[in-house]
Amino acid sequence: MSSIQIKICGITNAADARVCAELRADMVGLNFYVESARYIKPEAARDIVQAMPPNVQCVGVFVDEMAREIRRAAKAAGIRSVQLHGKISPDSCQELARDFRVIRALCTNERFHPANVSAFSNCDILLDAHHPTLHGGTGRLCDWSAARATLPFARFLILSGGLNAQNVRRAIATVAPHAVDVCSGIESAPGVKDHVAIRDFIAAVRAAERSLHTTSA
Secondary structure, three states: OOOOEEEEOOOOOHHHHHHHHHOOOOEEEEEOOOOOOOEOOHHHHHHHHHHOOOOOEEEEEEEOOOHHHHHHHHHHHOOOEEEEEOOOOHHHHHHHOOOOEEEEEEEOOOOOOHHHHHHHOOOEEEEEOOOOOOOOOOOOOOOHHHHHHHHHHOOOEEEOOOOOOOOHHHHHHHHOOOEEEEOHHHEEEOOEEOHHHHHHHHHHHHHHHHHHHHHHO
C-alpha cells in the first residue's frame, strides 16, 4: 500500500506553509475564492509557492470560476494544481486537465451518487461535507460510507470535511482514501494554523497508515 497523502488547506502565510513542509505534508491549499475567510490573492500566494520544496505540491482552490480565470490566477501564483468547487462542467475540467492536475471537489449531499464521479475521469476527486452556503472549511463531516463507495469510480480519492487528529484514524480505517485534507481542524482561527495541531494531525495519519499495513499483512 502506498503512503496516504496529506493536504493542509487554507494556507494564508509563508510561516504556516513552511511548517507544513517541515512536517512532510504532501500538499498545501491556497484559497483563491474571494468570499472565503482564508482568501489569498494569487499574486501574494506566489511567494509561498516559490518558498515550497519540490516535494510539496501547491494547490489553488477555486469556486464557480471560468476556465480562463482559473488559468490566469494559476499563472499569477505559479501553481500547476487546481481544486475546483461549485459549478464547473466535466468538459471544462477535461480542458484544464491538459495543463494542470485537476482535483474536482464534490459534496456528499442527498443528490450525490458515487458513480457520478466517473464523469470526471481526468480528475482526482475530493469529497467534502455539504453546507448550504460555504465551500469547505466548515468543520462538518462528509458521508464516509458514500466516500468509501466512491473508491471504485475515482482514480485518486481525497477525503475532506471535518477531519482532525482525533477522528482521522477512524476516517482512514472506514474509507481507505488515497489522501486526506484538513483545514479548520488544525486552525486557531480561520486562516491561522495551529502548528501543534498540524503535527498531531500528521502523526495521527501516519499511525493510521501503520495500522492499515499491520491489518493487511
